[in-house]
Amino acid sequence: MPKVVYVSPDGERHVVDAVAGESAMATAVRHGVPGIVGECGGNASCATCHVYVRDDLLARLGEPGDLEEDLLDLAVTERRTGSRLSCQIELTEELDGLTVDIPPVQP
Numbered sequence: 001m002p003k004v005v006y007v008s009p010d011g012e013r014h015v016v017d018a019v020a021g022e023s024a025m026a027t028a029v030r031h032g033v034p035g036i037v038g039e040c041g042g043n044a045s046c047a048t049c050h051v052y053v054r055d056d057l058l059a060r061l062g063e064p065g066d067l068e069e070d071l072l073d074l075a076v077t078e079r080r081t082g083s084r085l086s087c088q089i090e091l092t093e094e095l096d097g098l099t100v101d102i103p104p105v106q107p
């Protein structure tokens with residue numbers, strides 16, 4: 001069971017057990033992690049699931065798809081290296097320990 005660490009803007013860490021195959025957004029919402037809203041239900045159309053993925057596992061995620069790329073460009077408050085839509089991150093055992101920072105503001 002992969003673990004995911006969500007770090008709030010104030011540094012509080014939320015360590016949760018994920019289910020392989022579930023998205024990082026759905027996992028956060030299911031566990032009540034504050035700051036990840038998932039308003040569109042994972043359809044890559046709201047950007048309220050934006051996170052900053054830390055370097056160590058970023059390369060394993062592959063590149064964002066076109067839809068995700070557009071939304072990151074247009075909708076997020078501040079795009080940085082590691083910016084991803086957590087609804088587009090499918091959790092697997094290989095992503096155990098994935099750590100993401102939650103932005104201070106969502107769209």
Ligand code: FES
Pocket residue numbers: 025037038039040041042043044045046047048049050085086087088
């Ligand atoms: S939940 Fe809406 S873009 Fe991810």
